Amino acid sequence: xxEVFLNNNASTKVDPxxxxxxxxxxxxxxxxxxxxxxxxxxxKEAIEQAREQVADFLNAKPEEIYFTSGGTESNNLAIKGILxxxxxxxxxxxxxxxxxDSVLRTIEFLEKMRYIETDSIAVDExxxxxxxxxxxxxxxxxxxxxxxxxxxxxGTIQPIKKLTAIAHNKEVYFHTDAVASAGKxxxxxxxxxxxLLTLSAHKFHGPKGVGCLYIKESVKIEKIIYxxxxxxxxxxxxxxxxxxxxxxxxxxxxxxxxxxGGPQKIENLRNHFxxxxxxxxxxxxxxxxxxxxxxxxLNVSFAAVNHQQLIExxxxxxxxxxxxxxxxxxxxxxxxxxxxxxxxxxxxxxxVRFGLSKYTTQDEINYTIDVLVNLVKHLRSNKKS
Amino acid sequence: MKKSxxxxxxxxTQVAPEVLExxxxxxxxxxxxxxxxxxxxxxxxxxxxxARKEVASLINAKPTEIIFTASGSEANNMAIRGTARQFxxxxxxxxxSSIEHSSVLHSLDLIKKWQMGExxxxxxxxxxxxxxxxxxxxxxxxxxxxxxxxxxxxxGTTQPIKTLSDIAHRKGICFHTDAVASAGKxxxxxxxxxxxxxTISAHKIHGPKGVGALYIKExxxxxxxxxxxxxxxxxxxxxxxxxxxxxxxxxxxLAxxxxxxxxxxxxxxxxxxxxxxxxxxxxxxxxxxxxxxxxxxTLNISIAYVEGEAMLMNxxxxxxxxxxxxxxxVGKSEPSHVLKAMGVQDKYINSPIRISLDKHNTxxxxxxxxxVLVKIVERLRSISPLWKPK
Numbered sequence: 121x122x123e124v125f126l127n128n129n130a131s132t133k134v135d136p137x138x139x140x141x142x143x144x145x146x147x148x149x150x151x152x153x154x155x156x157x158x159x160x161x162x163x164k165e166a167i168e169q170a171r172e173q174v175a176d177f178l179n180a181k182p183e184e185i186y187f188t189s190g191g192t193e194s195n196n197l198a199i200k201g202i203l204x205x206x207x208x209x210x211x212x213x214x215x216x217x218x219x220x221d222s223v224l225r226t227i228e229f230l231e232k233m234r235y236i237e238t239d240s241i242a243v244d245e246x247x248x249x250x251x252x253x254x255x256x257x258x259x260x261x262x263x264x265x266x267x268x269x270x271x272x273x274x275g276t277i278q279p280i281k282k283l284t285a286i287a288h289n290k291e292v293y294f295h296t297d298a299v300a301s302a303g304k305x306x307x308x309x310x311x312x313x314x315x316l317l318t319l320s321a322h323k324f325h326g327p328k329g330v331g332c333l334y335i336k337e338s339v340k341i342e343k344i345i346y347x348x349x350x351x352x353x354x355x356x357x358x359x360x361x362x363x364x365x366x367x368x369x370x371x372x373x374x375x376x377x378x379x380x381g382g383p384q385k386i387e388n389l390r391n392h393f394x395x396x397x398x399x400x401x402x403x404x405x406x407x408x409x410x411x412x413x414x415x416x417x418l419n420v421s422f423a424a425v426n427h428q429q430l431i432e433x434x435x436x437x438x439x440x441x442x443x444x445x446x447x448x449x450x451x452x453x454x455x456x457x458x459x460x461x462x463x464x465x466x467x468x469x470x471x472v473r474f475g476l477s478k479y480t481t482q483d484e485i486n487y488t489i490d491v492l493v494n495l496v497k498h499l500r501s502n503k504k505s
Numbered sequence: 506m507k508k509s510x511x512x513x514x515x516x517x518t519q520v521a522p523e524v525l526e527x528x529x530x531x532x533x534x535x536x537x538x539x540x541x542x543x544x545x546x547x548x549x550x551x552x553x554x555x556a557r558k559e560v561a562s563l564i565n566a567k568p569t570e571i572i573f574t575a576s577g578s579e580a581n582n583m584a585i586r587g588t589a590r591q592f593x594x595x596x597x598x599x600x601x602s603s604i605e606h607s608s609v610l611h612s613l614d615l616i617k618k619w620q621m622g623e624x625x626x627x628x629x630x631x632x633x634x635x636x637x638x639x640x641x642x643x644x645x646x647x648x649x650x651x652x653x654x655x656x657x658x659x660x661g662t663t664q665p666i667k668t669l670s671d672i673a674h675r676k677g678i679c680f681h682t683d684a685v686a687s688a689g690k691x692x693x694x695x696x697x698x699x700x701x702x703x704t705i706s707a708h709k710i711h712g713p714k715g716v717g718a719l720y721i722k723e724x725x726x727x728x729x730x731x732x733x734x735x736x737x738x739x740x741x742x743x744x745x746x747x748x749x750x751x752x753x754x755x756x757x758x759l760a761x762x763x764x765x766x767x768x769x770x771x772x773x774x775x776x777x778x779x780x781x782x783x784x785x786x787x788x789x790x791x792x793x794x795x796x797x798x799x800x801x802x803t804l805n806i807s808i809a810y811v812e813g814e815a816m817l818m819n820x821x822x823x824x825x826x827x828x829x830x831x832x833x834x835v836g837k838s839e840p841s842h843v844l845k846a847m848g849v850q851d852k853y854i855n856s857p858i859r860i861s862l863d864k865h866n867t868x869x870x871x872x873x874x875x876x877v878l879v880k881i882v883e884r885l886r887s888i889s890p891l892w893k894p895k
């Protein structure tokens with residue numbers, strides 16, 4: 121049976137070149153980067169090289185890159201770290217209704233403890249945040265705005281540059297979770313003018329268990345994990361050496377991929393996929409922005425279809441997908457992202473998220489289209505009878 | 506050919522080839538997110554649960570009592586700050602020792618800064634041991650957590666954890682131990698020790714860097730410190746470090762085997778041989794740590810009139826890797842907080858080197874190390890204005 125992995129928004133295959141770069145750092149060059157002897161120094165050099173690669177990928181300075189254990193930790197660090205360092209200036213944080221769990225749950229906890237006050241910006245039917253609301257919500261008490269670069273469920277790309285300008289006009293820090301965007305859209309922190317930006321390696325062909333937070337030089341922030349002086353005192357704990365080397369290599373490869381038109385090829389395939397199912401299956405809805413949407417994602421609602429059945433049937437046919445974010449405990453409950461987009465009832469609880477990658481082939485997509493067309497027809501006819 | 510002798514296994518260890526082999530599928534073809542509900546995701550979920558069993562087995566815990574983190578430091582932060590949040594309003598007093606790892610010591614920084622509670626640091630004696638009587642005296646009705654390391658990473662002294670946890674439990678107080686330095690060297694049995702929370706780290710037992718675990722006894726309530734998805738029973742958000750966790754499981758399995766096949770005794774014999782050799786050939790040295798209650802692989806030795814860092818650099822030039830203290834304290838020019846707490850005299854406080862062995866070290870390597878070390882000491886002392894040979 122053909123196996124088609126279309127769950128690349130959940131995680132991606134480690135690029136073989138990334139794995140090659142990582143391998144020496146398990147059994148040969150295994151020093152603790154904090155040590156002063158040669159084992160330690162060569163480990164430290166490898167980490168600093170990775171820092172340069174990631175900085176280059178984001179158009180940042182190497183000293184603005186702080187390695188973490190992943191996107192979730194980076195988002196926690198951005199929000200709690202800014203709060204701890206800036207509590208004297210205020211405690212109001214603005215975010216959007218469609219952020220990742222790691223932003224929403226962090227905010228929710230801080231609010232529950234009455235450490236902060238929050239406002240949440242709405243999105244339109246395409247999942248684009250309503251920029252005017254940011255202006256309204258900003259107060260003298262606001263210390264941080266955190267809005268994702270693109271949404272992991274529907275792929276809508278946010279007008280970050282515009283939003284940053286609004287926040288900076290009031291001298292408020294701006295954080296963006298760019299986990300879903302990395303490797304798909306060029307990210308230039310200088311151009312976007314963001315103060316903090318989150319990345320995760322395993323979403324762009326790096327290993328799981330490593331990410332980073334870009335922190336602009338002048339930003340006042342405090343650590344959230346205490347202990348040793350690793351990451352220039354910003355994040356304690358022995359570094360995930362091989363993982364960090366892998367993140368650096370993945371960033372380097374992703375930069376070349378972006379420069380060489382990689383996303384366009386994936387987008388062509390995605391658009392073919394979208395066009396085919398739109399013409400061959402009725403009563404479906406493509407969720408997300410028609411144009412401001414990243415290349416590899418296709419979130420489709422199938423009216424009158426039980427999506428759990430559909431996803432399980434696709435799985436049996438070798439096609440791996442999900443209904444949305446796999447970080448959710450209950451992945452078949454109503455998507456808060458689609459709800460925020462005011463998706464009509466008919467299309468609300470039957471969406472499937474397809475995520476392509478540079479490894480996805482035309483054959484795989486054609487196979488998927490055929491299987492999908494048949495399955496939807498089958499599931500709908502069963503329902504009627 | 507230049508020698509390469511690694512004697513810094515308390516800083517980090519080489520990943521065992523079997524561990525890397527176990528990890529490889531999860532760095533290549535098995536890459537699905539373990540939270541994905543499709544067959545590939547479920548298969549990877551199974552791999553994590555297998556690793557959880559292996560880690561649980563190393564410390565005689567139930568698999569459901571193991572929460573994977575990104576490091577020992579994170580697990581220590583979680584044990585202390587996660588418990589503090591849980592007890593907020595009910596108790597406000599934490600007791601630790603003065604020789605804890607920086608990740609325990611500095612976890613209290615925030616609690617102090619926000620005036621969330623009171624802290625007491627128990628003193629240690631000249632061997633680095635805690636007197637249980639001191640713990641009894643320090644407990645108050647507001648104490649909610651005692652955190653004492655199982656063994657010290659710098660000098661290797663092991664603590665009377667069972668006695669200490671008994672004292673805490675008699676007052677109904679939660680007991681945490683940082684067992685990062687002990688894992689793989691001393692059998693750890695959380696049931697026997699009566700532990701509520703215990704920290705371990707993979708890279709100290711020939712597993713990969715970037716993964717650790719917190720044992721949380723069933724029924725003990727703790728709040729997360731990293732929020733987001735529902736991973737790790739809702740206690741630690743973030744996509745799991747799949748390959749790292751699988752590697753940790755394998756490393757735990759191998760460590761358990763080695764604990765029962767006499768490996769620690771072999772390492773101790775070699776360490777004792779090294780200790781004796783250095784004491785015999787170098788006058789005015791001091792062994793830091795307990796003479797008997799000490800990790801099998803650790804030799805912390807102060808050499809009067811020789812700076813620890815100078816020693817380290819000179820040994821490095823000869824291909825021998827040792828540490829001057831904890832890797833997590835590098836960059837600080839002050840003397841070791843552990844040696845200070847032990848009341849080590851001035852003459853010896855700036856000159857410690859930590860030599861930490863593992864199963865791979867050979868008698869030839871140790872002989873060579875003794876020979877080189879003795880020569881370096883002679884040379885460095887000959888240029889020291891303070892050194893007056895007797």
